[in-house]
Amino acid sequence: MHERNSVAELALTLRSELNRYSPGEKLPSSRALVERFRVSPVTVSRALATLAAEGLVVTRPGAGAFRAEPHPASAPPGDTSWQQVALSAEAGEEAVPRSVDAAGVIASLAGPPPGVIELSGGYLHPSLQPERALAAALARAGRRPGAWERPPLEGVAELRSWFAREIGGPTGSVTPSGVLVTAGGQSALTTALRALAPPGAPVLVESPTYPGVIAAARASGLRPVPVPVDAQGVRTDLLAEAFRAGRARVFVCQPLFHNPTGSVLAEDRRREVLRIAREAGAFVVEDDFARRLAHEDAPPLPPTLASEDADGVVVHVCSLTKFTSPSLRVGALAARGPVLDRLRAIQVVDSFFVPRPLQETAVELVGSPAWPRHRRALAAELRVRREALLAALGRELPGSEVAYVPPGGFHVWVRLPDGTDESALAAATLRAGVLVTPGRPFYPAEPAAPHLRLCFAAAAGVAELREGVRRLGAVMREV
Amino acid sequence: MHERNSVAELALTLRSELNRYSPGEKLPSSRALVERFRVSPVTVSRALATLAAEGLVVTRPGAGAFRAEPHPASAPPGDTSWQQVALSAEAGEEAVPRSVDAAGVIASLAGPPPGVIELSGGYLHPSLQPERALAAALARAGRRPGAWERPPLEGVAELRSWFAREIGGPTGSVTPSGVLVTAGGQSALTTALRALAPPGAPVLVESPTYPGVIAAARASGLRPVPVPVDAQGVRTDLLAEAFRAGRARVFVCQPLFHNPTGSVLAEDRRREVLRIAREAGAFVVEDDFARRLAHEDAPPLPPTLASEDADGVVVHVCSLTKFTSPSLRVGALAARGPVLDRLRAIQVVDSFFVPRPLQETAVELVGSPAWPRHRRALAAELRVRREALLAALGRELPGSEVAYVPPGGFHVWVRLPDGTDESALAAATLRAGVLVTPGRPFYPAEPAAPHLRLCFAAAAGVAELREGVRRLGAVMREV
Incomplete structure (x- = not known):
C-alpha cells in the first residue's frame, strides 16, 4: 500500500471517530495511534495534519492533538464578500477579461x-x-559540497551541459549557454508563453492539446487559437492559414507523442512547421515532454525541432518529471538569440532559481547506471501496459475506437460513439470506482467529437488496468 | 574556502591554460585534475561544466573533455535578428508596454x-x-515514506499547519486550510500580484522598496505606484491619498524590518493600513520576509497583519529561504475568502506544486531542535554584525548617515551626501574589491536622495565587514 493511501485511510477513520470527543478534548497520543493502527509515526503525523487542514483538529506541538472548537472565539468570521468586487476590477475600459480556470x-x-x-x-x-x-x-x-549554496541563476553547469547534449543530440547544435534549468515543464511553458506574447495576444495551439497549455495561456491573458492535429501531427496547411488569419507570433507544439493522441509529427511536416513559423516571424514552442517515454516497440525517434533550427525559431521545453517522479521538478528551456535574455529575465523575476539540491539530485540521477536501466525497463513496461489497455478496450468497449496506437507516452485517445455525454460518463465511471479523463478540456474551442483520454501508466498494474476497463465498459453499456 | 570559490578558481586556471591545447584536443582526465589541483571530483566536474557552458570545452561522457572547435561546423550561426521584431509585437493598439527588467x-x-x-x-x-x-x-x-510521491497541491499538510501556527500566532486566527505552500517568497509575491491585479492595473508599493516587487509587478504588466515610508513604516496619510487618486486595489507592504530601511510599521499605522485598504476595497499583500531575522536586541515583535484581519484584506507572504538557505525555496501564502481559490488556481497553472522532498525537508527542519538553536545563534550574530558595520561606517564614512538602526533583517540603508553618483561609486567600489548595492533600484519613481544598501549578513565575518567598509570609505574620499 502506498503512503498516500495509508494516510488517507487513517484520516478517514479518525474523521469518523471524532464525534466521540467533545470540542477541545485531547485525542489519543501519536504513539497510541501508531500502536493501534500499526502505521508509522509519519503516517499519523500526516493524517492529523490533514484533519487540522480541514479545521477538524488543532495540533499543539508538545501538547498533542485536540478536537477543534466548532467556532473558535479567537477567529470571528469576517466579511470577505468585498473580494468578489475587487477581484473582478479591471484596469481600464480595454482590460483583458480575467479567468484562471485551473479545473482541468x-x-x-x-x-x-x-x-x-x-x-x-x-x-x-x-x-x-x-x-x-x-x-x-x-x-x-545532499553530501555534495555546497549542495545548499546559491546555484548559478541559469542552472547548475553540469545539468545545463547534460540538457544541451540531450536536446541537441549528435549534432551538438544546442550549447549549454542556450539552456536554462527550470522548475519542471509547466513552469517552463508558463515562462515561455509570458516571455513570447503580451497579454491579449493570440497563441496558436494544437487541437486537441494538453489542457495545461490552454490554462497557462489564459492565466497569462493570452487567447489560445486551435490548429487541428491528425495522425501525422499538426495540420501544416491549417497552421499556415492560422498564422495568416491572425496576428499570432507563437505556436505551441508537441511533435513527439502528442498529448492526448500520441501522434508523432511526420518528417515533411517537421520541415513545414519550421518554415511556416519562420515566414510568419513567429516562435515555435516545442513541448518535448515525452522523449524519454518511447515504448519498446517505437521506431527510432526523430531529433528535436530545436536541433534543426539555426534561426532561433524554436523555444524548446522539456522536463524530467514524467520519466521519474512528479516531485523531481527539474526541466529546461533551450533557445538561441535575444529571446534567451527575455526568458531568463521572466524566470528570475518570477521565481529566482531552481533549488540547488534538486538540481544536484538530477545531476546524480542522470549520471547513474540506474538511468539507462530505468529507461529500458520503463520502455518495456509501457509497451506491455499499452497493449493490455488496447486489448481490454477491444473486449469491453466495442463501440469505441482508438484511431492511433501511440508509440510513446502514457495515454490512448479513445473516440466515443457520437452523442456520448463525456461528463455524465466520467461521473458514472467514478461511482463505479474508476477515474477517467473526459476529452472536452483538451479542446481550446469546440470539440471534434466525444473522447476519453485513458492513462495506462498511473494504475498499479495490468490487472488493475483490465479491471478499470471492465468497469468502464459496464458503465458504458448502462448509460 | 567555499565550493563556489574553488570551482570558480579552477575554472579560471583551466580557462587560462586552454591555449596549450589545439581545438579538438583532449584535456587531462578528471582524475589527473583532481590530483594536480587537490580538489574534489565534484569541483573538477563543475569547473569543466562551467567551461562547457561558455562554449570553450566540449565534454563527452565516458570519453573526457576536449577543447572546443572555434566554429563547430555542425551549428552554423543562424539569423535570429527577426526575434527583435517578434518580441516587440503587441497584441493591439491598447497593448501594455512590455518590459522585463531583471537587472536589479x-x-x-x-x-x-x-x-x-x-x-x-x-x-x-x-x-x-x-x-x-x-x-x-x-x-x-529522503527516508520518509512516499518522499517522492505527488504532494497535495496546496502543500504537505504538516507544513501548512506549521505555517498557520507561525502566521496566526497565539490567536489561532489563521487556519491550515488558508495556507498554500509556495516555492519561496518571490514565487509567492508573483502569484499574489498576478492573482490580485489584471495587466495594466496600478499597484501601490512602498518607496523605497525591495526591487524584486517592482520587477515582478512590471513583468506582470502592472504599474507600481510609490507610497513613501519613514522610520515608522509606510506613511498612512499618503496611502489613503494614493488609493483615492488612482484605481489601485492592491498595496504591497513589508511591515516588519522593511527592506531596505529596516523600519517596523508603528502600532497606530498598522490599524490604519488595514482600515484604509478595507475602505478602498483593496488587498494588502503583507510581505513578512524577515520575521525570523530579528536581532538579539529587538523589542518584542508585533503579530502579523494577517492575524488581525478577519475580512480577508491581507494576503500574507513568507518564506524560509532568508533564515536558512537560498535553496530551501519553500514559502507560504495565507489568505481567507474567495481570493484563496484565485491564488491556488494561479499557482497550480503556473507551476503545479512545490517538490515534495523540499517540503518534507522543511517539515523535518522546523521540527528539529536545531531550529530554535539556529534562531538564537543567528539573532546574536546579526546583532554583532550590525553593530560592527555601523561602527565601521561611523569611522570610515563620516559624510554618510544611517537614519534608522534596524532591529532585524540584513541591511542598513545609508544616506549618501547630496549629489553623490551612486552608480559611479558602486563601480569604483567594485574595482576596490567590494560589492555594494546602489539605492536607485529601490525607488519605483524618482529617488528621494542618493543611498547605498549595505548587507551585514553576506560577508564572511566581522573582519571582512570592516575591511569592506574601509575600502568603501577610501573610494568615497577619492570620488
Missing part, C-alpha cells in the same frame, strides 16, 4: 480517492518510478 | 567574483546557514 489541471494532478482505479492522470504509478535511484541520488546530492 | 534582481542574486567582499546581496553567508541541520533534514526527508 487540478483534475489531472489530484490523486484518486482510496480504492479508485486511476485511468486518468499524467504521472507514473509509484511502482514505475525509480524510487531507489531517486533516494540514492538525493542522498548523494 | 539579478544583481542581488548573483554571487560576488572570487576575492570580492560582499556587502550586497540578500542571503546569509554560508557560514551563517544551518548547513548541518539542512543536510540532516534532507537526509531524513
Whole structure:
C-alpha cells in the first residue's frame, strides 16, 4: 500500500471517530495511534495534519492533538464578500477579461480517492518510478559540497551541459549557454508563453492539446487559437492559414507523442512547421515532454525541432518529471538569440532559481547506471501496459475506437460513439470506482467529437488496468 | 574556502591554460585534475561544466573533455535578428508596454567574483546557514515514506499547519486550510500580484522598496505606484491619498524590518493600513520576509497583519529561504475568502506544486531542535554584525548617515551626501574589491536622495565587514 493511501485511510477513520470527543478534548497520543493502527509515526503525523487542514483538529506541538472548537472565539468570521468586487476590477475600459480556470489541471494532478482505479492522470504509478535511484541520488546530492549554496541563476553547469547534449543530440547544435534549468515543464511553458506574447495576444495551439497549455495561456491573458492535429501531427496547411488569419507570433507544439493522441509529427511536416513559423516571424514552442517515454516497440525517434533550427525559431521545453517522479521538478528551456535574455529575465523575476539540491539530485540521477536501466525497463513496461489497455478496450468497449496506437507516452485517445455525454460518463465511471479523463478540456474551442483520454501508466498494474476497463465498459453499456 | 570559490578558481586556471591545447584536443582526465589541483571530483566536474557552458570545452561522457572547435561546423550561426521584431509585437493598439527588467534582481542574486567582499546581496553567508541541520533534514526527508510521491497541491499538510501556527500566532486566527505552500517568497509575491491585479492595473508599493516587487509587478504588466515610508513604516496619510487618486486595489507592504530601511510599521499605522485598504476595497499583500531575522536586541515583535484581519484584506507572504538557505525555496501564502481559490488556481497553472522532498525537508527542519538553536545563534550574530558595520561606517564614512538602526533583517540603508553618483561609486567600489548595492533600484519613481544598501549578513565575518567598509570609505574620499 502506498503512503498516500495509508494516510488517507487513517484520516478517514479518525474523521469518523471524532464525534466521540467533545470540542477541545485531547485525542489519543501519536504513539497510541501508531500502536493501534500499526502505521508509522509519519503516517499519523500526516493524517492529523490533514484533519487540522480541514479545521477538524488543532495540533499543539508538545501538547498533542485536540478536537477543534466548532467556532473558535479567537477567529470571528469576517466579511470577505468585498473580494468578489475587487477581484473582478479591471484596469481600464480595454482590460483583458480575467479567468484562471485551473479545473482541468487540478483534475489531472489530484490523486484518486482510496480504492479508485486511476485511468486518468499524467504521472507514473509509484511502482514505475525509480524510487531507489531517486533516494540514492538525493542522498548523494545532499553530501555534495555546497549542495545548499546559491546555484548559478541559469542552472547548475553540469545539468545545463547534460540538457544541451540531450536536446541537441549528435549534432551538438544546442550549447549549454542556450539552456536554462527550470522548475519542471509547466513552469517552463508558463515562462515561455509570458516571455513570447503580451497579454491579449493570440497563441496558436494544437487541437486537441494538453489542457495545461490552454490554462497557462489564459492565466497569462493570452487567447489560445486551435490548429487541428491528425495522425501525422499538426495540420501544416491549417497552421499556415492560422498564422495568416491572425496576428499570432507563437505556436505551441508537441511533435513527439502528442498529448492526448500520441501522434508523432511526420518528417515533411517537421520541415513545414519550421518554415511556416519562420515566414510568419513567429516562435515555435516545442513541448518535448515525452522523449524519454518511447515504448519498446517505437521506431527510432526523430531529433528535436530545436536541433534543426539555426534561426532561433524554436523555444524548446522539456522536463524530467514524467520519466521519474512528479516531485523531481527539474526541466529546461533551450533557445538561441535575444529571446534567451527575455526568458531568463521572466524566470528570475518570477521565481529566482531552481533549488540547488534538486538540481544536484538530477545531476546524480542522470549520471547513474540506474538511468539507462530505468529507461529500458520503463520502455518495456509501457509497451506491455499499452497493449493490455488496447486489448481490454477491444473486449469491453466495442463501440469505441482508438484511431492511433501511440508509440510513446502514457495515454490512448479513445473516440466515443457520437452523442456520448463525456461528463455524465466520467461521473458514472467514478461511482463505479474508476477515474477517467473526459476529452472536452483538451479542446481550446469546440470539440471534434466525444473522447476519453485513458492513462495506462498511473494504475498499479495490468490487472488493475483490465479491471478499470471492465468497469468502464459496464458503465458504458448502462448509460 | 567555499565550493563556489574553488570551482570558480579552477575554472579560471583551466580557462587560462586552454591555449596549450589545439581545438579538438583532449584535456587531462578528471582524475589527473583532481590530483594536480587537490580538489574534489565534484569541483573538477563543475569547473569543466562551467567551461562547457561558455562554449570553450566540449565534454563527452565516458570519453573526457576536449577543447572546443572555434566554429563547430555542425551549428552554423543562424539569423535570429527577426526575434527583435517578434518580441516587440503587441497584441493591439491598447497593448501594455512590455518590459522585463531583471537587472536589479539579478544583481542581488548573483554571487560576488572570487576575492570580492560582499556587502550586497540578500542571503546569509554560508557560514551563517544551518548547513548541518539542512543536510540532516534532507537526509531524513529522503527516508520518509512516499518522499517522492505527488504532494497535495496546496502543500504537505504538516507544513501548512506549521505555517498557520507561525502566521496566526497565539490567536489561532489563521487556519491550515488558508495556507498554500509556495516555492519561496518571490514565487509567492508573483502569484499574489498576478492573482490580485489584471495587466495594466496600478499597484501601490512602498518607496523605497525591495526591487524584486517592482520587477515582478512590471513583468506582470502592472504599474507600481510609490507610497513613501519613514522610520515608522509606510506613511498612512499618503496611502489613503494614493488609493483615492488612482484605481489601485492592491498595496504591497513589508511591515516588519522593511527592506531596505529596516523600519517596523508603528502600532497606530498598522490599524490604519488595514482600515484604509478595507475602505478602498483593496488587498494588502503583507510581505513578512524577515520575521525570523530579528536581532538579539529587538523589542518584542508585533503579530502579523494577517492575524488581525478577519475580512480577508491581507494576503500574507513568507518564506524560509532568508533564515536558512537560498535553496530551501519553500514559502507560504495565507489568505481567507474567495481570493484563496484565485491564488491556488494561479499557482497550480503556473507551476503545479512545490517538490515534495523540499517540503518534507522543511517539515523535518522546523521540527528539529536545531531550529530554535539556529534562531538564537543567528539573532546574536546579526546583532554583532550590525553593530560592527555601523561602527565601521561611523569611522570610515563620516559624510554618510544611517537614519534608522534596524532591529532585524540584513541591511542598513545609508544616506549618501547630496549629489553623490551612486552608480559611479558602486563601480569604483567594485574595482576596490567590494560589492555594494546602489539605492536607485529601490525607488519605483524618482529617488528621494542618493543611498547605498549595505548587507551585514553576506560577508564572511566581522573582519571582512570592516575591511569592506574601509575600502568603501577610501573610494568615497577619492570620488
